[in-house]
Amino acid sequence: xxxxxxxxxxxxxxxxxLIFMLAIAxxxxxxxxxxxxxxxxxIINNNCTSIExxxxxxxxxxxxxxxxxxxxxxxxxEGTKIIIAADSIMNQAxxxxxxxxxxxxxxxxxxxxxxxxxxxxxxxxTLLEKDDGVTFTENDPIFSTYQQLDxxxxxxxxxxxxxxxxxxxxxxxxxxxxxxRAIMPAIVSLITAAIFALLLHFFISExxxxxxxxxxxxxxxxYPEQYNLKVTAYTKDEIKNLENEINNLIHRFLHVKNMMDGxxxxx
Amino acid sequence: xxxxxAILKYxxxxxxxxxxxxxxxxxxxxxxxxxxxIPLLYGALVCAVLGIFPQLFVERIDxxxxxxxxxxxxxxxxxxCLVGMIPYFMWGxxxxxxxxxxxxxxxxxxxxATILNNVEILPKGLLFWRAATHxxxxxxxxxxxxxxxxxxxxxxxxxxxxxVSGLSMLNFRMKAREIANIIVAIYLSLIAIExxxxxxxxxxxxxxxxxxxxxxxxxxxxxxxxxxxYYNNVGIxxxxxxxxxxxxxxxxxxxxTVRGRKLNIFTSNVVRSYVTxxxxxxxLVAAQLTVEKVYGFGExxxxxxxxxxxxxxxxxxxxxxxxxxxxxAILIQMYFxxxxxxxxxxxxxxxxxxxxxxxxxxxxxxxxxxxPQGIYAIKVDGTLIDNDMELQTAVFILxxxxxxxxxxLLLTAMNIDGITAFSAAITTLxxxxxxxxxxxxxxxxxxxxxxxxYILSGNMLLGRLEIMxxxxxxxxxSRKH
Numbered sequence: 001x002x003x004x005x006x007x008x009x010x011x012x013x014x015x016x017x018l019i020f021m022l023a024i025a026x027x028x029x030x031x032x033x034x035x036x037x038x039x040x041x042x043i044i045n046n047n048c049t050s051i052e053x054x055x056x057x058x059x060x061x062x063x064x065x066x067x068x069x070x071x072x073x074x075x076x077x078e079g080t081k082i083i084i085a086a087d088s089i090m091n092q093a094x095x096x097x098x099x100x101x102x103x104x105x106x107x108x109x110x111x112x113x114x115x116x117x118x119x120x121x122x123x124x125x126t127l128l129e130k131d132d133g134v135t136f137t138e139n140d141p142i143f144s145t146y147q148q149l150d151x152x153x154x155x156x157x158x159x160x161x162x163x164x165x166x167x168x169x170x171x172x173x174x175x176x177x178x179x180x181r182a183i184m185p186a187i188v189s190l191i192t193a194a195i196f197a198l199l200l201h202f203f204i205s206e207x208x209x210x211x212x213x214x215x216x217x218x219x220x221x222x223y224p225e226q227y228n229l230k231v232t233a234y235t236k237d238e239i240k241n242l243e244n245e246i247n248n249l250i251h252r253f254l255h256v257k258n259m260m261d262g263x264x265x266x267x
Numbered sequence: 268x269x270x271x272x273a274i275l276k277y278x279x280x281x282x283x284x285x286x287x288x289x290x291x292x293x294x295x296x297x298x299x300x301x302x303x304x305i306p307l308l309y310g311a312l313v314c315a316v317l318g319i320f321p322q323l324f325v326e327r328i329d330x331x332x333x334x335x336x337x338x339x340x341x342x343x344x345x346x347x348c349l350v351g352m353i354p355y356f357m358w359g360x361x362x363x364x365x366x367x368x369x370x371x372x373x374x375x376x377x378x379x380a381t382i383l384n385n386v387e388i389l390p391k392g393l394l395f396w397r398a399a400t401h402x403x404x405x406x407x408x409x410x411x412x413x414x415x416x417x418x419x420x421x422x423x424x425x426x427x428x429x430x431v432s433g434l435s436m437l438n439f440r441m442k443a444r445e446i447a448n449i450i451v452a453i454y455l456s457l458i459a460i461e462x463x464x465x466x467x468x469x470x471x472x473x474x475x476x477x478x479x480x481x482x483x484x485x486x487x488x489x490x491x492x493x494x495x496x497y498y499n500n501v502g503i504x505x506x507x508x509x510x511x512x513x514x515x516x517x518x519x520x521x522x523x524t525v526r527g528r529k530l531n532i533f534t535s536n537v538v539r540s541y542v543t544x545x546x547x548x549x550x551l552v553a554a555q556l557t558v559e560k561v562y563g564f565g566e567x568x569x570x571x572x573x574x575x576x577x578x579x580x581x582x583x584x585x586x587x588x589x590x591x592x593x594x595x596a597i598l599i600q601m602y603f604x605x606x607x608x609x610x611x612x613x614x615x616x617x618x619x620x621x622x623x624x625x626x627x628x629x630x631x632x633x634x635x636x637x638x639p640q641g642i643y644a645i646k647v648d649g650t651l652i653d654n655d656m657e658l659q660t661a662v663f664i665l666x667x668x669x670x671x672x673x674x675x676l677l678l679t680a681m682n683i684d685g686i687t688a689f690s691a692a693i694t695t696l697x698x699x700x701x702x703x704x705x706x707x708x709x710x711x712x713x714x715x716x717x718x719x720x721y722i723l724s725g726n727m728l729l730g731r732l733e734i735m736x737x738x739x740x741x742x743x744x745s746r747k748h
Contacts, residue, residue, distance in 0.1 A: 017316050021313065024309070024312055028308075032305065177360070181302070184306070184309075185357065188353060192313050196316070196320065199320060202271065203321075203324040206271075207324060
């Protein structure tokens with residue numbers, strides 16, 4: 001009996017296939033969950049940090065506006081102090097944002113912020129350095145220039161904010177899809193394993209249980225004049241071997257019986 | 268008596284065949300670093316495992332009975348559609364359970380109806396699998412398996428006769444075992460030629476392969492949201508029209524044409540009638556569109572030709588959206604989704620040959636009514652049609668009408684409007700694809716309720732298996748053996 005025909009080999013191969021499939025499913029599950037983890041890390045470490053820094057920048061610009069207002073009202077020392085402190089916060093926020101880039105072209109957005117802020121800050125420091133003090137009204141061209149520079153800088157910061165908010169949305173959707181894809185191998189594996197188990201049950205019944213039952217019935221209904229068991233195991237495996245050996249046993253018994261009958265007759 | 272293990276063994280072969288194509292699709296995803304790699308690879312793994320397992324246990328079986336052949340055919344299709352949905356379902360996106368099943372069944376039955384609002388967002392690997400389902404389904408997964416199985420007594424003819432209708436055997440003037448080889452050879456040749464021509468006319472290789480699979484299988488899955496309208500290229504449209512038409516003709520007649528035999532696509536009365544009806548349809552639709560000033564004459568002819576051929580061959584490609592066309596033009600197209608292509612082709616539906624035979628039978632009955640003692644015979648391309656064949660044809664037509672009527676009723680019960688329900692029922696049963704109303708040429712089936720998608724999936728399978736096979740199979744199951 002070849003090893004490939006052995007029932008033991010077939011059943012073992014069946015279980016090994018099932019284990020292999022479940023193992024691959026497990027690996028795929030881990031890979032997909034790693035993607036989910038990466039997406040979450042990107043959101044937390046980069047996108048959220050960039051949004052936080054953008055808010056600091058906006059806050060810093062508001063502080064500078066407040067400082068400028070104090071300066072224009074005559075409180076030069078306090079105003080200058082606030083403006084310088086806000087500038088420091090702004091620069092720190094820009095630096096931190098530069099270290100947490102995650103979106104496409106995000107560096108360009110940060111460069112734009114630097115460019116617009118530099119123009120804005122240069123203009124303010126020019127105003128602060130004027131010896132004769134500064135006053136301007138709404139119709140003053142200096143006020144108009146100031147407003148344009150202020151809006152331009154804030155627009156650039158808002159663009160960075162929106163970029164990262166969209167990035168979070170994209171990452172969240174990606175996480176949702178990856179999570180679903182991570183679960184899918186498990187679900188499909190469960191269903192396939194159930195089908196596999198049913199198939200295995202069927203094959204074991206067909207190729208192990210039924211032949212054993214048939215042989216059992218044949219043995220119990222055997223009568224001495226019947227030369228062979230009236231059953232045929234058609235597969236070349238352990239069950240066939242059992243059938244062959246039982247038939248051999250019958251032949252040996254019959255042979256012995258014939259010998260004894262012959263001996264008795266002589267006697 | 269049906270031996271379950273015999274059926275499982277051949278379902279295993281079918282599963283392994285699907286695994287092969289899933290591996291090819293997964294290779295594309297691997298090469299392009301796409302996120303559909305794991306769904307496709309896992310689908311291939313499941314198919315491979317389910318395919319290998321029966322081969323381990325079940326010994327070689329050479330004497331498949333007709334009943335077992337029928338069971339293998341029916342269950343093979345159902346099983347293929349179920350495993351085919353695994354990559355879609357695992358990938359996610361628009362693919363819910365109902366959507367995945369619908370798309371898989373639509374692919375394998377070469378219907379070409381889609382639930383996708385955005386096809387172009389799919390990774391290339393998944394797009395290839397989608398096209399591959401047409402390739403496999405076009406000539407029939409069963410026939411492909413027959414090609415690779417050893418030639419043993421009973422296997423091929425038992426399975427083959429449940430896959431190919433008796434009517435299509437008329438034009439195959441050779442032994443049954445050669446027929447499967449001929450069908451596959453013609454099929455592959457047409458695909459190869461079309462790929463080259465589409466590439467010449469401007470498609471890239473990937474799109475050319477996918478569209479060729481869909482054309483010759485008369486399926487209709489495009490890689491673009493706008494279907495063939497995306498290309499706006501008359502050359503591509505002409506190539507596709509030609510191959511749609513050829514693929515809707517009896518493959519035996521195409522083979523005879525290539526071999527220079529007497530009965531071929533030029534001498535066959537059935538083909539002549541079929542092409543004539545198609546051209547009449549094109550003329551009527553073009554005339555209506557011109558008269559109603561929907562388009563100018565040139566555009567009317569171009570759009571009418573493409574749409575009529577597309578629906579009449581059950582392909583389902585589109586170069587224009589048709590829901591706002593005049594009702595006459597829509598009804599003409601609806602007729603073609605009922606008539607469909609010829610037997611022995613990859614087209615679905617009622618089949619032109621049956622309608623041809625029905626009218627010949629009608630004429631015979633009229634003559635008999637006038638001359639009751641007369642003896643009248645029906646011949647189709649020189650072949651005498653016996654009464655059994657006439658009866659089978661009439662019964663099939665009646666069954667077809669009942670099936671699409673019941674489906675329409677069920678859909679309208681779900682609050683789907685009449686035009687949509689009627690056209691969805693008829694085009695899915697005929698494996699045509701796009702209908703009218705909400706499921707028009709450039710529309711999709713995503714807006715329908717899930718229950719409707721399950722019913723239409725069943726409808727598509729009924730159409731592909733020519734209804735009768737499934738009914739016979741179910742009666743076989745209900746008998747006690």
